[in-house]
Amino acid sequence: MxxxxxxxxxxxxxxxxxxxxxxxxxxxxxxxxxxxxxxxxxxxxxxxxxxxxQDYLLYYPEVPKSSRLLVQSPQGWNVPFESLFIKARDGTRLHALLLKQPEGLAATAPTVLFLHGNAGNIGHRLVNAVALYAAVSVNVLLLEYRGYGKSDGSPSETGLYLDAEAAVDFLYSRADINQRKIVVFGRSLGGAVGVHLATHSVFRERIFAVILENTFTSIPHMATIIFSMKRILKWVPVWMYKNQFLSIKKIGQCSRPTLFVSGLADQLIPPYMMQLMFQESGSVYKRMCTFPTGTHNETWQCDGYCDVIRRFLQEVSQAHGLEDTDGIVHDHTILDI
Structure with missing residues (x-):
């Protein structure tokens, strides 16, 4: 209501x-x-x-208030960082923050492309990003979608895909990071954007691993839940949805090693959607990790969260020795934390 x-x-x-x-x-x-x-x-x-x-029902760049004006800086975290702007293929100017490991480690560490949810800005994710930076020893690129924070433009499904592609292109242009260890991390709406990258004919080849957290199967599916009108909305054709994000139809094409992180206390996106995504994933190396007390936006605060991600990245590295992922051993595992 x-x-x-x-x-x-x-x-x-x-x-x-x-x-x-x-x-x-x-x-x-x-x-x-x-x-x-x-x-x-x-x-x-x-x-x-x-x-x-429909855009006003999905995208909340002004929530909380002043999110378009004030973006917290990592300056107070004692972390080496760069505040930068990159351009998408259509010319849209995008804001991003790059948290880099100390010199000597930055060039060998994995780099996580952090794709956030549908509200706020990247400053609201800094605590989470710094925790990953410190506990998992990764570089983190926080991308601010068009229409969010300091980025130009207005959000749209196609636009967000272009933004994520631009971020990967940017990482590939950097000689000071390991381009063979680009990890796509997507939470909620960001998970749908991450699935796009992981199944894109060009960009999937540039991805080392994928981490999807509390994401949905599709916008049409979510609409039947949010509006509580399943009997009516199930007859609405997909083309009537301006934003579709049909992740459940794409995930079968994902061949990258994938970690599915699900908070079972998520009150926004039903956890069974993460189960469906895991089951439909085409990856031969995939893991599902559930946190019984994990909520939609706070699963990262659960005990063992960073440990799971660190072990996953280590195991992926060891499994294919940084060679072609086609040589990776098959592993479909479900973990309860």
């Missing part, structure tokens, strides 16, 4: 002029052509509003 209310308020506030014009148009059509034509116009208008305002 809260989501429906937000949608209705957004439409009224942002579209009052358009709605007024539309009402006049409907009345004019009714007067000129009769009720059936006016009804068609009404339904087309409703569909147009529903389609174009």
């Amino acid at each position: 809260e989501v429906v209310s937000r949608f209705a308020i957004d439409v009224l506030v942002r579209c009052w002029a358009l709605c007024s014009t539309g009402l006049l148009a409907v009345l004019l059509f009714y007067w000129l052509y009769g009720g059936w034509v006016a009804s068609i116009v009404v339904w087309i208008s409703i569909f147009g509003i529903f389609y174009n305002y």
